[in-house]
Amino acid sequence: xxxxxxxxxxxxxEEGYLVDFKQWDQEIGKTLAExxxxxxxxxxxEVIDYIHDKYQNEEPLSIRGIKKSGVIxxxxxxxxxxxxxxxxxxxxxxxxxPKSCI
Numbered sequence: 394x395x396x397x398x399x400x401x402x403x404x405x406x407e408e409g410y411l412v413d414f415k416q417w418d419q420e421i422g423k424t425l426a427e428x429x430x431x432x433x434x435x436x437x438x439e440v441i442d443y444i445h446d447k448y449q450n451e452e453p454l455s456i457r458g459i460k461k462s463g464v465i466x467x468x469x470x471x472x473x474x475x476x477x478x479x480x481x482x483x484x485x486x487x488x489x490x491p492k493s494c495i
Contacts, residue, residue, distance in 0.1 A: 399424040410483070410490050414448070417487025425485045433485075437473055440465055444486040454479065454491040 396405045399420040404412040409425075411417055422441060426433045443464045447454055456479055460467045474481040483490055 408490060411487040414487055422485045422487060429481055429485070431474065431481065431485070436465070440470070440473065440482055441486045444482055444488065448486070448488045454483065
């Protein structure tokens with residue numbers, strides 16, 4: 394289905410995740426974060442960049458992988474993206490929800 398995010402029409406699934414990563418840009422990510430009441434900082438973007446790298450290399454994402462990434466510790470990850478950090482971070486990043494998320 395179509396949704397307008399940051400004045401751009403994009404395709405999303407029923408959960409609001411972008412269907413086509415090519416439609417994502419930083420402005421869309423920022424708008425999605427605002428909808429989740431998250432104010433993006435440099436650390437947030439660092440995590441989003443890490444997620445993009447993993448996605449583009451077709452590596453599965455998991456909380457355990459984030460923990461081992463060296464980019465962020467788990468406590469900080471949960472504080473940056475409260476209430477389901479992997480789900481929220483991947484939604485902001487414009488990639489499909491990881492299979493490890495319920």
